[in-house]
Amino acid sequence: MGDGTxxxxxxxxxxxxxxxxxxxxxxxxxFFATSVNIQSxxxxxxxxxxxxxxxxxxxxxVLLMGLGQTFVVIAAGIDxxxxxxxxxxSVVSAMVIVALTDxxxxxxxxxxxxxxxxxxxxxxxxxxxxxxxxxxxxPSFIVTLGMSFIARGVAFLLSGGNVVGGQxxxxxxxxxxxxxxxxxxxxxxxxxxxxxxxTGEALRQLDRILQWPVVITFVLLLIMLFVLHKTQFxxxxxxxxxxxxxxxxxxxxxxxxxxxLYALSAATAGIAGVLSTARFSGGSSIxxxxxxxxxxxxxxxGGVSMFGGEGSVSGTLIGALIIAVMTTGLVMLNVQPFxxxxxxxxxxxxxxxxxxxxxxxxxxxxxG
Amino acid sequence: MEPMLSVRNxxxxxxxxxxVNHVSLDVYPGEAVGLVGDNAxxxxxxxxxxxxxxxxxxxxIFFRGERAHFARPIDARRAGIETIYQDLALxxxxxxxxxxxxxxxxxxxxxxxxxHTLDETxxxxxxxxxLDTLNIHFANFGEKIEKLxxxxxxxxxxARAVYWQAKLMxxxxxxxxxxxxxxxxxxxxxxxxxxxxxxxxxxxxTLPDVFAVTNRIVVMHRGRRxxxxxxxxxxxxxIVQYMVGALDDTR
Amino acid sequence: MKxxxxxxxGPKEPMLPKRFLISLFTFVAxxxxxxxxxxxxxxxxxxxxxxxxxxFYQVMEIGVNEAAADYGLEVVTQYPQTWGPTxxxxxxxxxxxxxxxxxxxxxxxxxxxxxxxxQRAVDAGIKVITVxxxxxDGDYINGKVTFPLSYIGSDNVEGGKIAARAxxxxxxxxxxxxxxxxNVGASTTEQRGKGFKDGIAEFKDMQLAGEDYNLDDxxxxxxxxxxxxxANPDLVGIFGVNVFSAQGAGNAVKSAGLGGKVQVIAxxxxxxxxxxxxxxxxxxxxxxxxxxxxxxxxxxxxxxxxGVTSLPRRVxxxxxxxxxxxxxxxxxxRFIYRVGK
Numbered sequence: 001m002g003d004g005t006x007x008x009x010x011x012x013x014x015x016x017x018x019x020x021x022x023x024x025x026x027x028x029x030x031f032f033a034t035s036v037n038i039q040s041x042x043x044x045x046x047x048x049x050x051x052x053x054x055x056x057x058x059x060x061x062v063l064l065m066g067l068g069q070t071f072v073v074i075a076a077g078i079d080x081x082x083x084x085x086x087x088x089x090s091v092v093s094a095m096v097i098v099a100l101t102d103x104x105x106x107x108x109x110x111x112x113x114x115x116x117x118x119x120x121x122x123x124x125x126x127x128x129x130x131x132x133x134x135x136x137x138x139p140s141f142i143v144t145l146g147m148s149f150i151a152r153g154v155a156f157l158l159s160g161g162n163v164v165g166g167q168x169x170x171x172x173x174x175x176x177x178x179x180x181x182x183x184x185x186x187x188x189x190x191x192x193x194x195x196x197x198x199t200g201e202a203l204r205q206l207d208r209i210l211q212w213p214v215v216i217t218f219v220l221l222l223i224m225l226f227v228l229h230k231t232q233f234x235x236x237x238x239x240x241x242x243x244x245x246x247x248x249x250x251x252x253x254x255x256x257x258x259x260x261l262y263a264l265s266a267a268t269a270g271i272a273g274v275l276s277t278a279r280f281s282g283g284s285s286i287x288x289x290x291x292x293x294x295x296x297x298x299x300x301x302g303g304v305s306m307f308g309g310e311g312s313v314s315g316t317l318i319g320a321l322i323i324a325v326m327t328t329g330l331v332m333l334n335v336q337p338f339x340x341x342x343x344x345x346x347x348x349x350x351x352x353x354x355x356x357x358x359x360x361x362x363x364x365x366x367x368g
Numbered sequence: 369m370e371p372m373l374s375v376r377n378x379x380x381x382x383x384x385x386x387x388v389n390h391v392s393l394d395v396y397p398g399e400a401v402g403l404v405g406d407n408a409x410x411x412x413x414x415x416x417x418x419x420x421x422x423x424x425x426x427x428x429i430f431f432r433g434e435r436a437h438f439a440r441p442i443d444a445r446r447a448g449i450e451t452i453y454q455d456l457a458l459x460x461x462x463x464x465x466x467x468x469x470x471x472x473x474x475x476x477x478x479x480x481x482x483x484h485t486l487d488e489t490x491x492x493x494x495x496x497x498x499l500d501t502l503n504i505h506f507a508n509f510g511e512k513i514e515k516l517x518x519x520x521x522x523x524x525x526x527a528r529a530v531y532w533q534a535k536l537m538x539x540x541x542x543x544x545x546x547x548x549x550x551x552x553x554x555x556x557x558x559x560x561x562x563x564x565x566x567x568x569x570x571x572x573x574t575l576p577d578v579f580a581v582t583n584r585i586v587v588m589h590r591g592r593r594x595x596x597x598x599x600x601x602x603x604x605x606x607i608v609q610y611m612v613g614a615l616d617d618t619r
Numbered sequence: 620m621k622x623x624x625x626x627x628x629g630p631k632e633p634m635l636p637k638r639f640l641i642s643l644f645t646f647v648a649x650x651x652x653x654x655x656x657x658x659x660x661x662x663x664x665x666x667x668x669x670x671x672x673x674x675f676y677q678v679m680e681i682g683v684n685e686a687a688a689d690y691g692l693e694v695v696t697q698y699p700q701t702w703g704p705t706x707x708x709x710x711x712x713x714x715x716x717x718x719x720x721x722x723x724x725x726x727x728x729x730x731x732x733x734x735x736x737x738q739r740a741v742d743a744g745i746k747v748i749t750v751x752x753x754x755x756d757g758d759y760i761n762g763k764v765t766f767p768l769s770y771i772g773s774d775n776v777e778g779g780k781i782a783a784r785a786x787x788x789x790x791x792x793x794x795x796x797x798x799x800x801x802n803v804g805a806s807t808t809e810q811r812g813k814g815f816k817d818g819i820a821e822f823k824d825m826q827l828a829g830e831d832y833n834l835d836d837x838x839x840x841x842x843x844x845x846x847x848x849x850a851n852p853d854l855v856g857i858f859g860v861n862v863f864s865a866q867g868a869g870n871a872v873k874s875a876g877l878g879g880k881v882q883v884i885a886x887x888x889x890x891x892x893x894x895x896x897x898x899x900x901x902x903x904x905x906x907x908x909x910x911x912x913x914x915x916x917x918x919x920x921x922x923x924x925x926g927v928t929s930l931p932r933r934v935x936x937x938x939x940x941x942x943x944x945x946x947x948x949x950x951x952x953r954f955i956y957r958v959g960k
Binding site for chain 1: 695698701702703704705706708709710713716717718719731732733734735736739742743802803
């Protein structure tokens with residue numbers, strides 16, 4: 001009997017440590033849904049389509065930077081350069097698009113080339129990070145910190161510190177238009193791919209559902225989820241993070257793998273930069289830096305161990321969602337978003353504590 | 369019978385220190401050789417030369433009749449020399465089957481080979497099978513390695529070597545930090561390996577263990593091979609004499 | 620009530636009659652409007668979204684709140700933690716997502732990048748007034764961005780020119796001058812720098828010795844200025860485009876023993892800037908009028924809601940030049956950015 005209870009308790013603790021972030025997120029949403037409504041005497045609703053889409057748009061850059069970071073941190077590294085790499089990518093993509101459209105290149109082609117150029121511009125510092133970290137064995141936080149300064153400098157040099165504007169309409173559409181359009185109310189309707197030409201009250205009721213940056217991000221999320229949890233590449237990420245020496249002895253090309261991981265991290269940051277260019281119709285070197293710590297926080301809240309070897313892509317998604325829900329909810333409650341810092345800080349520490357407490361409790365149960 | 373491994377006059381120096389001094393060693397199929405000696409006798413250095421961690425300064429290594437040059441540990445592993453170190457070379461955050469197949473994962477192909485996924489079902493089945501043949505049974509097969517006991521981890525490492533058909537096993541202090549029951553398990557496994565005709569080199573400070581499973585004992589002292597005895601023709605008192613330098617067959 | 624203006628209200632009147640008159644007037648006004656224009660007029664509910672937390676915007680918020688109190692309006696204020704569209708936009712979206720705001724007073728953190736997010740707010744039925752920074756080229760009548768109701772802010776190029784002229788006057792219209800700027804590409808400070816250069820060009824005996832960027836750090840500004848002073852012993856004046864730039868430049872001048880010989884001119888009349896002025900670290904402070912911007916923006920929203928159609932689309936609020944002599948003169952000191960207690 002005693003054994004069964006212990007096993008059940010153990011199971012319960014394991015389950016809790018795995019799902020607490022989901023529960024916390026659900027609790028946060030429930031809290032905002034009720035408190036926003038009560039505070040505004042029913043005048044403001046948190047649970048609206050518009051808000052859900054706002055939150056999804058808000059997580060795009062944090063999640064993208066966090067996705068690559070998840071891989072890097074599981075492999076027992078860290079990439080501090082993604083913030084400025086995102087800015088660099090934003091600047092480069094905007095400059096290329098402007099340069100091409102000015103020369104009369106077919107607009108969609110110019111945009112595609114520009115986006116690719118932005119991602120490539122991001123991958124280059126990522127590759128350099130990876131090569132230095134893998135071959136020279138310099139700690140990743142030092143190398144990527146250095147690279148963040150370099151990326152920042154290059155981004156400023158290229159752009160002259162200015163926002164690279166003059167983007168064609170297509171860029172803005174990429175960043176702001178959506179898969180679906182919903183007009184609620186009596187004259188409402190659902191429109192696919194193309195925004196309906198409406199004005200007045202109908203325009204006011206128009207919600208963009210699944211805007212392109214969100215669609216792109218979630219496609220990438222699914223790919224990364226698949227790669228990390230279902231492929232040999234992903235398995236090797238865990239192996240390297242768990243025991244690098246063992247991975248090496250098992251014949252895993254560890255150095256090459258690490259180089260690829262930093263390139264991947266830079267690439268997702270690069271995509272975030274390109275999408276930032278699109279959303280704000282302009283390339284800005286400062287686009288990513290303010291979000292760097294949020295993205296790392298999302299990764300930690302999601303349960304990725306900073307010692308490597310542990311974590312998941314879905315965890316990072318939750319981490320990013322918690323942060324975005326908090327920002328939106330606090331603004332709607334008309335509480336200064338500074339509180340967000342305090343709560344995120346607490347949640348980050350809590351996330352790590354829960355992991356440690358779990359190991360401690362289960363360890364004690366097994367010992368005695 | 370031709371030796372599986374033949375080490376001829378191996379020398380390894382570190383600066384002015386000669387860690388391994390003209391050592392020769394033969395290991396035959398189905399044999400378990402004990403390699404003993406005090407600390408700094410040169411056992412570990414010798415092993416590392418064989419397994420590709422170090423490169424010898426002089427001398428030759430023949431493996432399965434061919435001259436072997438192992439630039440890296442992975443080369444030795446590919447040739448069939450499996451070394452089970454004290455840190456076990458397992459990833460604690462992964463499960464049993466993931467460790468047995470680490471670096472050599474079995475994949476399933478989709479979309480004409482464009483997408484590969486891990487074939488977990490196959491790897492789990494194969495892992496269970498190899499554990500069964502070694503008579504190792506886990507109640508907690510799905511657990512991460514770090515949740516297993518020391519003996520269980522040794523068992524996984526040995527099972528991995530067996531699954532990948534190691535031609536020679538080198539075990540460095542495999543019974544350290546293990547409970548009595550687990551020590552016996554590991555020693556049983558060494559016996560099993562011999563039955564499978566896989567020769568074993570066993571490095572250990574625990575002489576009773578060495579006497580229990582080996583059929584030959586090689587003693588090293590200050591980098592030199594000072595004695596080689598059939599296990600049945602010696603005793604631990606004599607071996608200790610060699611280990612501390614009181615006896616020396618080469619003098 | 621918080622009073623940011625020092626003492627400029629003239630002879631004190633007995634409080635009761637004034638209040639009584641106001642209440643009576645309000646009552647009558649409310650009564651008539653509710654009777655006459657019941658259908659047309661809905662009191663605006665205003666969102667205020669500054670660029671970042673700093674004294675400039677905090678003074679602006681005081682103006683916003685005073686106007687809101689005067690008109691009896693509700694204001695929702697949210698400060699972004701960091702400067703930049705990536706941080707400001709999610710907050711903007713959440714304010715729009717509330718669904719109850721009819722007017723938004725915003726200091727856009729970028730004149731290009733905030734166009735698309737603000738267009739969304741307008742689509743959602745919110746009328747936008749930009750303060751401090753304009754969108755696009757700032758011409759809301761014929762320019763590329765016409766959706767905001769109005770722009771209320773300082774003309775930073777003009778501010779730079781005023782700084783140049785004021786400095787020229789102090790140094791006798793001749794000599795070498797130097798600019799301490801913050802970040803390349805920060806539009807307001809760039810414009811101040813440009814205006815300053817234009818202003819200096821008006822004086823044939825004055826030359827520009829260079830411009831450095833301190834990344835908004837007073838320590839860096841001090842280092843750069845010290846190096847510049849070494850290289851140019853004949854420097855007569857320095858323009859610090861904001862508080863930190865001027866503070867760093869001033870400290871460098873002071874520690875080089877050149878206090879009084881090299882004049883430092885500072886932009887933005889924060890308490891720190893005024894303290895520096897009193898200590899002789901800077902010689903002149905150019906004050907903007909954030910309070911006016913905030914108050915006017917709310918008044919514009921109210922007027923628009925009332926159906927006023929001839930609101931100017933662009934209002935520049937001008938500057939006050941503060942020096943050691945007039946710093947205690949109430950007509951000037953009222954432009955010092957006083958926040959909190």
